[in-house]
Amino acid sequence: MNSFITPPADETSAQRAELARLVDGLVSGDGMHSTAIEPLYLIRCETPGEMTYGVHKPALCIIVQGGKEVRLADELYCYDPLHYLVVSVTLPVAGCVVRASSTEPYICIRLDIDPSLIAGLISETEPLMASGEPDGRGLYLDRIDAPLLDATLRLVRLLGNPKDIPVLAPLALREIFYRLLCGPQGRHLQDVALQGSQSHRVNRAIDWLNHNYVEPLRIDELARRVNLSSSSLHHRFKALTAMSPLQYQKQLRLQEARRLLMAEGLEVSAAGYRVGYESPSQFSREYSRLFGASPVKDMARLRSIA
Numbered sequence: 001m002n003s004f005i006t007p008p009a010d011e012t013s014a015q016r017a018e019l020a021r022l023v024d025g026l027v028s029g030d031g032m033h034s035t036a037i038e039p040l041y042l043i044r045c046e047t048p049g050e051m052t053y054g055v056h057k058p059a060l061c062i063i064v065q066g067g068k069e070v071r072l073a074d075e076l077y078c079y080d081p082l083h084y085l086v087v088s089v090t091l092p093v094a095g096c097v098v099r100a101s102s103t104e105p106y107i108c109i110r111l112d113i114d115p116s117l118i119a120g121l122i123s124e125t126e127p128l129m130a131s132g133e134p135d136g137r138g139l140y141l142d143r144i145d146a147p148l149l150d151a152t153l154r155l156v157r158l159l160g161n162p163k164d165i166p167v168l169a170p171l172a173l174r175e176i177f178y179r180l181l182c183g184p185q186g187r188h189l190q191d192v193a194l195q196g197s198q199s200h201r202v203n204r205a206i207d208w209l210n211h212n213y214v215e216p217l218r219i220d221e222l223a224r225r226v227n228l229s230s231s232s233l234h235h236r237f238k239a240l241t242a243m244s245p246l247q248y249q250k251q252l253r254l255q256e257a258r259r260l261l262m263a264e265g266l267e268v269s270a271a272g273y274r275v276g277y278e279s280p281s282q283f284s285r286e287y288s289r290l291f292g293a294s295p296v297k298d299m300a301r302l303r304s305i306a
Helices: 013-026 115-128 146-160 162-181 186-193 198-212 219-225 230-241 245-264 268-274 280-291 295-305
Strands: 031-034 040-045 052-056 059-065 067-072 075-079 083-087 091-099 106-112 139-143
Touching: 013 040, 013 059, 013 106, 013 146, 040 146, 052 245, 059 162, 067 106, 075 083, 075 139, 091 245, 115 162, 115 186, 146 162, 162 186, 186 198, 198 219, 198 230, 198 245, 219 230, 219 245, 230 245, 245 268, 245 280, 245 295, 268 280, 268 295, 280 295
Parallel strands: none
Antiparallel strands: 031 040, 040 106, 052 091, 059 083, 059 106, 067 075, 067 091, 083 139
16 A cells, blocks of 8 residues: 655755645636646645546646556556656556645646657757667656756746746746756657657557547557557557557547446447447456446446546
8 A cells, every 4th residue: 555645844845835825826626727828737636536547648747735646557656746747658547636635635737748849859958868768658757856846836936927928938848848858767758759769659659549449450550550560569569558559449448438428328338339349248348347347337336426
């Protein structure tokens, strides 16, 4: 069982405290709130909850108060105000706020990653990057430091001065992502953005799957589409996502089916068919394996707590 402790006082404590005050004053109620700075979202939650499932787009997430668990396939990542999380490729994940209260709500800052900004920074900073082929996940945690937190604080402060946003927000965003690229695991973020790298080609395969997950998956055809051998695609895909391409596709299908069942009230067989399942029994088996209950029981439980 993972546990969270109150972060010790350090040079970032005052920055985190100010960020918590700013966000709490800027948002009205729990949830994820968009801002006047397009890639910036502010997230607040007063109560711990159960695992929620979704497809996470590339982003930087910084918790300034509280704690969260994120599950990628069979891997569990626990992070808190001392660490930041980077998602460098689109991933189906599950997340759960595990530390929050009305007096100290969970507060998180999310910055969606702009590939063109990363590519531009790489062209300027590549000599600073470590060499060698990365083989890490498309989701990783690292310890936050004062310079990164300071740049984030300056970005959030701009929300109180809207006239400054057009000029100063791009500068703060560049600094934030520059510091990520120069960080201990920045090579992983860099490699996904580099044209021609294996990770960039796998990212193209990931993008194709997200737009065509209903279609039958033929690995040889997908590998040709992104100019990789079938074995290279399988190996690097699993290294980035912790899943095979087929497992990734199943997650996309099942998450969309769950949304259809809940939001549109479809019958179980219709939801399975809509996302590409021809066998209702196979759909129910795989749904139960991912979500821990059959579609009918899962829907009854979700509707009872909605």
